[in-house]
Amino acid sequence: KSGQHSLEAVADHTTQIIVTCLPHSTMPKSNIDQARDLLIGDGKTPLKLEYFPIEGLAEQVRIALAVADVPFDDIRIGYDEWGEKKSTTRHGQLPEMTLPNGVVVTESMAMLRLAGEADPEGKLYPSDLAARVKVEGILGLVEDMARAWRPSLFVFHRPELLGHPSSDKWENDIKVATVKKVRSNFVDKGLPRFMEYFTNYIKESGYKYLAGEDLTIADIAAYQQISYFKKGVADYVPKVCLDPFMEVNEWMERVISHPKIASYKASKAK
Amino acid sequence: MSASNIDQARKLLIGDGITPLKLEYFAIEGVAEQVRIALAVAEVPFDDVRIGFSDWAVKKPTTKYGQLPEMILPNGDVITESMAMLRLAGEADPEGKLYPSDMATRVKVEGVLGLVGDLSRAWRPALYIGMRPEAFGYPTSAEWDKEVKDATIKKVREAFLSNELPRYMGCFTDLLKESGGKFLLGDDLTI
Numbered sequence: 001k002s003g004q005h006s007l008e009a010v011a012d013h014t015t016q017i018i019v020t021c022l023p024h025s026t027m028p029k030s031n032i033d034q035a036r037d038l039l040i041g042d043g044k045t046p047l048k049l050e051y052f053p054i055e056g057l058a059e060q061v062r063i064a065l066a067v068a069d070v071p072f073d074d075i076r077i078g079y080d081e082w083g084e085k086k087s088t089t090r091h092g093q094l095p096e097m098t099l100p101n102g103v104v105v106t107e108s109m110a111m112l113r114l115a116g117e118a119d120p121e122g123k124l125y126p127s128d129l130a131a132r133v134k135v136e137g138i139l140g141l142v143e144d145m146a147r148a149w150r151p152s153l154f155v156f157h158r159p160e161l162l163g164h165p166s167s168d169k170w171e172n173d174i175k176v177a178t179v180k181k182v183r184s185n186f187v188d189k190g191l192p193r194f195m196e197y198f199t200n201y202i203k204e205s206g207y208k209y210l211a212g213e214d215l216t217i218a219d220i221a222a223y224q225q226i227s228y229f230k231k232g233v234a235d236y237v238p239k240v241c242l243d244p245f246m247e248v249n250e251w252m253e254r255v256i257s258h259p260k261i262a263s264y265k266a267s268k269a270k
Numbered sequence: 271m272s273a274s275n276i277d278q279a280r281k282l283l284i285g286d287g288i289t290p291l292k293l294e295y296f297a298i299e300g301v302a303e304q305v306r307i308a309l310a311v312a313e314v315p316f317d318d319v320r321i322g323f324s325d326w327a328v329k330k331p332t333t334k335y336g337q338l339p340e341m342i343l344p345n346g347d348v349i350t351e352s353m354a355m356l357r358l359a360g361e362a363d364p365e366g367k368l369y370p371s372d373m374a375t376r377v378k379v380e381g382v383l384g385l386v387g388d389l390s391r392a393w394r395p396a397l398y399i400g401m402r403p404e405a406f407g408y409p410t411s412a413e414w415d416k417e418v419k420d421a422t423i424k425k426v427r428e429a430f431l432s433n434e435l436p437r438y439m440g441c442f443t444d445l446l447k448e449s450g451g452k453f454l455l456g457d458d459l460t461i
Contacts, residue, residue, distance in 0.1 A: 034373035091385065091441045105377055107384025114377050129278040133349055133358050140351025141335065143387070151395070155407050162395050162406045163426040178407035185404075197335050 031127050035117035039070045041100030047072040049111070051095040052079065057108040058095040060224045064115035064217055066264035068124060109139070109221075116217040123214040134211050138218035141197055142225050148190045152183045156235065183236040191229065195245040198222065202247045209251070215258055223255045275371050279361035283314045285344030291316040293355070295339040296323060301352040302339040308359035308461055312368060353383070360461040367458040379460050385441055392434040396427045 029037070039047050049065070051058035053076035065072050077085055077094060086092050090106050097105040097114075105111055116125025126132050151162060156179050160166040164178070201210045209219045226248065232239035242249060255261060283291050293309070295302035297320040309316050321329050321338060330336055334350050341349040349355055360369025370376055395406060400423050404410045408422070442454070451457035 028371075031371075031373065038373055038377070090444075092437070093388075103374070105381060107381045107388075109384050109387075110377050110380030113380055114373070117373060127275075129275065129282060129358065129361060130347070133282070133354050136354030136357055137349060137351045140353050143353075144335075144337070144351075147391070147394070150391070151406050154395070160429075161426075163399060163422040164407065182405070182407045193336070200334075 031117045032120060032122055035114055036070070036120075038099055038101070038103075039065075039072075039114065039118050045100040047100060048075055048098040049073065049095060050075040050077055050098070052077055052082070055224065060217075060220045061095065061097070061108055061111045061115055063220050063224075063261055063264055064112055064124060065118075067215065067220070067258070067260045068115050068118040069120060069260075070115060070118050112217050112221060123216065124220075125217050131211065135216045135218045138201060138210050138216075139221055141194070142218070142221045145190075145194045145225055148194070149186060152179075152186045152234070152237075155179050155182050180236045183234065187237055187241050191241060192244075195226075195242070195248050198226070198251075199245065199247045202251050207247065207250070209254065215255065215261075219251075219255050220261075223252060227252055275361050276364060276366055279358055280314070280364075282343055282345070282347075283309075283316075283358065283362050289344040291344060292319055292342040293317070293339060294319040294321055294342070296321055296326070304461075305339065305341070305352055305355045305359060308356055308368060309362075311459065312359050312362040313364060314359060314362050356461050367460065369461050370458075375455065378455055382445065382454050383461070385438070385445075389434075389438045392438065393430060396423075396430045399423050399426055 047065070047070065049058060049061060049072050062072075062074060082094075085094075089096055090104055093106065095106075095108055095111065097111045099105065105114065113125060117127075119125065125135060154161050155164065157167075159170055159175065159178075164170055164175075167175070198210065202208075205212045209215050210222060211218050226242070229237055230239055230242050256265065291309070291314060293302065293305060293316050306316075306318060329338075333340055334348055337350065339350075339352055339355065341355050343349065349358065357369060363369065369379060399406055399408070400411075400419075403414055403419065403422075408414055408419070411419070445454050449456050453459050
């Protein structure tokens with residue numbers, strides 16, 4: 001009935017159910033609709049995602065947007081442009097995401113969650129809270145792993161942040177020995193521990209994705225973090241270091257073969 | 271729908287009200303305090319279980335991922351990761367303000383949570399260099415010359431105080447000015 005503002009089912013004497021509907025505009029929008037409104041708007045101004053020309057923290061966001069069928073301008077800021085660009089950013093950091101309405105979103109994990117909310121199938125970041133809290137638990141584990149790796153990253157690239165001499169001042173033999181020790185310790189102890197935790201999630205899900213049957217933003221974030229170690233880009237972290245972890249390798253294969261992810265990666269490999 | 275988030279969260283955290291929620295952590299604030307506070311603000315009762323450091327060796331293998339905190343729901347499910355717990359507690363706020371379901375606001379909350387994570391990450395070497403120096407490529411505490419150790423800790427912490435802390439306080443100050451309200455996102459407290 002017009003004028004009413006609630007959805008009611010009314011049973012009369014003959015157990016006939018009369019359902020009244022309220023006008024669509026008074027119902028709170030679903031997560032999916034809200035997220036797609038923010039990310040797509042009227043479709044005229046494209047979403048912008050700005051980051052350096054690397055995967056880094058932005059790749060998980062790019063993948064999630066692709067899986068959620070959200071178009072975006074994938075803008076790469078060259079390192080030589082960063083000096084000038086930095087002071088125009090909100091917090092001196094990238095990535096930054098500019099919504100069609102002009103609002104600037106910071107923090108890759110905020111962007112990842114928003115992209116997940118926009119999945120038309122509602123699976124990337126389920127609104128069922130029992131499922132969502134599991135996704136959040138895995139996202140936390142991914143961050144724990146990044147945290148465990150970080151000293152190994154910094155000891156090579158920014159040793160002064162750890163109290164060592166800066167690279168130009170640190171005697172090379174000592175630097176090399178220190179980097180080797182810290183990274184070998186991670187590969188020997190930290191990596192297997194985390195791979196065991198991720199393997200547990202895979203087994204619990206029945207050997208599908210990390211949180212269950214469907215791909216979620218937890219898989220995307222974990223894939224980016226874990227697959228890094230297969231690349232052989234870090235000294236003393238051999239490409240084969242993940243080989244012992246069969247279930248993790250099979251899961252990575254499932255993630256990368258997901259049709260929308262495969263299609264996104266193919267579109268970039270030009 | 272916002273009512274549904276609150277109901278779902280309260281159902282998970284309170285259940286039938288017979289079995290209390292349990293939050294287990296060490297006898298410190300650490301990463302659990304934010305969860306304890308959020309549960310209090312959301313009016314979710316819980317057993318605030320403190321594990322003594324001396325009991326940790328026995329407790330650790332019984333945890334899902336060798337870490338605390340762990341949150342045990344009335345239905346027996348175990349939740350890990352303090353930030354997952356913080357978000358769930360926020361969803362349970364009867365006023366729907368701690369972790370608003372309006373997506374435009376929520377993405378701002380997530381942006382600030384990310385910034386907090388960045389600050390924590392910037393501080394971490396300075397924090398742990400004293401406790402676990404070997405993780406950063408130094409000798410263990412037992413082996414490291416005490417004077418060199420103290421000088422290194424001092425150097426790293428002073429660098430944090432000079433460089434990182436003012437930078438992050440600048441970001442939080444900007445957010446407060448922008449919010450036009452009492453808290454980081456406006457007039458309402460959020461997670």
